Amino acid sequence: MPDRYAVIGNPVAHSKSPWLHAQFARACAQDIEYMCIEAPLGAFPATLDAFRAAGGRGANVTLPFKQEAFLYCASVSERAREARAVNTLVFDRGEPWGDNTDGVGLLRDLETNLRFELRGRRVLVMGAGGAAQGVVPSLHSAGPAQLVVANRTAGKARALAVRFKGTTGCGYDGLAGDTFDLVVNATSAGLAGELPALPSAQELFAPGALAYDMVYGRDTPFLAYARAAEVRASDGIGMLVEQAAESFLVWRGVRPDTRSVLAALRRG
């Protein structure tokens, strides 16, 4: 019997995680099965209980349950504690244990795949929802010269930023006059074809800057805004692959090579 894993979310049918983990399992000779489970809103803990009772060894968690997953765990990793959100659950070591691989997934995509060195750079994170919460601790620990969190609801950006020394939070109107080497769009605005109320790209981006949209699988107004200013731009597909590889490592003790999988996804 293969070991059972799943991604749990709502909606979740679109998830690329089953395909990704099937590639990793084949490459690493691991006997696993990995399915999609849509948990009804309000029934996330019951869905997890049922999956564990059916022999589930671990699970990924996606929108909108990452904070609920954090509360479900008996204990969590340091990086999940900092993010206050869990995207990777482990069930086969006693009580449920939680981890968060989003931050390391972004860092690996930036530093290894895109060869963008974070130390000493000026970094802006747009958004203060679950995705921003997941990546701000890792970005902070990478030693940027400046880390700013901006959000439509400015109070949420300030509440997130205050937890990380030297980090500031503001609304988009608070960005006037600031220039960044890296701008990470961790909002869901692109899913609605919208662009947060940013200053002009010429003001926002330093020469040689990178624009990174965590949304993947579509062109977004933020990517178009960056390209129009001739700024290097990347979607979030590499982060998706890298956070999945880190979950696989947590579960199976082996890190899959991500290059061929990422190349296949980029080819479409």
Ligand code: NAP
């Ligand atoms: P979330 O918790 O619902 O937060 C949404 C965020 O987007 C909030 O900060 C919200 O601002 C902002 N927002 C939404 N519409 C906006 C608009 N029209 N203008 C300005 N800001 C807007 O969602 P999430 O979990 O953070 O996810 C955000 C995105 O990241 C999603 O698209 C998700 O697919 C992507 N993501 C990608 C990966 C990856 O591996 N590549 C991993 C995780 C997430 P307010 O607070 O003001 O409402």
